[in-house]
Amino acid sequence: MEDEMKRVIVITGATGTGKTTVSTYLKKQYQIPRIITHTTRPKRPGERDGVDYYFEDATTFDHNHYLEDVAYAGYRYGSSYEGLERAFQKADLVSIVLDTKGAETYAERLGEQAVILFLTVGKTTVLHERLKERGDQIEMIKSRIKSDEYERDLTLPDSLTKTARVIQNDDWSQTQVRLDQLINSLRLGTSTA
Numbered sequence: 586m587e588d589e590m591k592r593v594i595v596i597t598g599a600t601g602t603g604k605t606t607v608s609t610y611l612k613k614q615y616q617i618p619r620i621i622t623h624t625t626r627p628k629r630p631g632e633r634d635g636v637d638y639y640f641e642d643a644t645t646f647d648h649n650h651y652l653e654d655v656a657y658a659g660y661r662y663g664s665s666y667e668g669l670e671r672a673f674q675k676a677d678l679v680s681i682v683l684d685t686k687g688a689e690t691y692a693e694r695l696g697e698q699a700v701i702l703f704l705t706v707g708k709t710t711v712l713h714e715r716l717k718e719r720g721d722q723i724e725m726i727k728s729r730i731k732s733d734e735y736e737r738d739l740t741l742p743d744s745l746t747k748t749a750r751v752i753q754n755d756d757w758s759q760t761q762v763r764l765d766q767l768i769n770s771l772r773l774g775t776s777t778a
C-alpha cells in the first residue's frame with residue numbers, strides 16, 4: 586500500500602476568529618499535534634515557552650531556519666522547517682496557526698499537503714470582545730486592530746479561494762460539528778481539495 590500523504594491543516598483568519606481554539610480542539614479530540622512557531626511578541630498571561638510559541642528576542646529570532654516568516658502588528662513570527670519535521674514525526678496529520686500571508690506561502694510551498702482552513706465571524710465587533718475576554722492588554726488590542734494585517738486577514742486571499750475550507754466560527758458547537766466533518770473527510774480520503 587502507498588504511504589499516506591502527510592498533511593498540515595493551516596488554520597488562518599483574523600485575530601480572535603478562534604484559530605488557536607480550533608487547533609487546541611484538534612489536538613484534544615483527534616491527537617493532531619500543532620506546529621509550534623516562533624515570535625518576538627511578549628507572552629500573554631498563561632502562555633508558556635515551547636508550548637504556545639518559542640518566544641524569541643530580535644537576535645534569537647534570526648537563529649532559526651524558517652519556511653516562512655512575517656511581520657504582524659509590529660512583531661515577528663516564523664515557522665521553521667524543523668518544527669514541521671518534528672510534528673510530522675509525531676503524526677501524518679498536523680496543524681499550524683498562521684496569518685493569511687503565511688497560509689499563502691504554505692499553500693505555494695506544500696501544494697496538496699496544505700489543507701487551508703479559513704475562519705470568519707459574522708460581525709467583526711465580536712473579535713474585539715473576544716480579545717478583551719482573552720485578557721489581551723487594551724493597548725495591544727488597539728494597535729492590533731489598527732494594523733494593516735488585521736484588515737487584510739478579515740478576507741480570504743484570492744489565491745486561496747478555490748481550495749480553502751471556510752468555517753464561520755460564531756457558535757462553538759456548530760464549529761465543532763464542521764471540524765468533525767472535516768477531519769472525518771480527511772481521514773477517510775473523501776476530501777476534494
Ligand SMILES: Nc1ncnc2c1ncn2[C@@H]1O[C@H](COP(=O)(O)OP(=O)(O)OP(=O)(O)O)[C@@H](O)[C@H]1O
Pocket residue numbers: 598599600601602603604605606607682715716718719754755756757760
Ligand atoms: N465560537 C466562539 N465563541 C465564543 N468565543 C470564542 C469562540 N471561539 C473562540 N473563542 C474565544 O475567543 C478568544 C480568541 O480565540 P483564539 O485565541 O482561539 O483566536 P485566534 O484566532 O487564535 O486569535 P489570534 O490570532 O489573536 O491569536 C478566546 O478567548 C477563545 O476562547
Ligand SMILES: Nc1nc2c(ncn2[C@@H]2O[C@H](COP(=O)(O)O)[C@@H](O)[C@H]2O)c(=O)[nH]1
Pocket residue numbers: 597598599600604622623624626653654655657662663664682683684685686687688
Ligand atoms: N505567517 C505566520 N503567522 C503566524 C506565525 N505564528 C503565528 N502567526 C499568526 O500571527 C498572528 C498573531 O498571533 P498572536 O499569537 O500574536 O495573536 C496570528 O494571525 C497568528 O496566526 C508564523 O509562524 N507565521
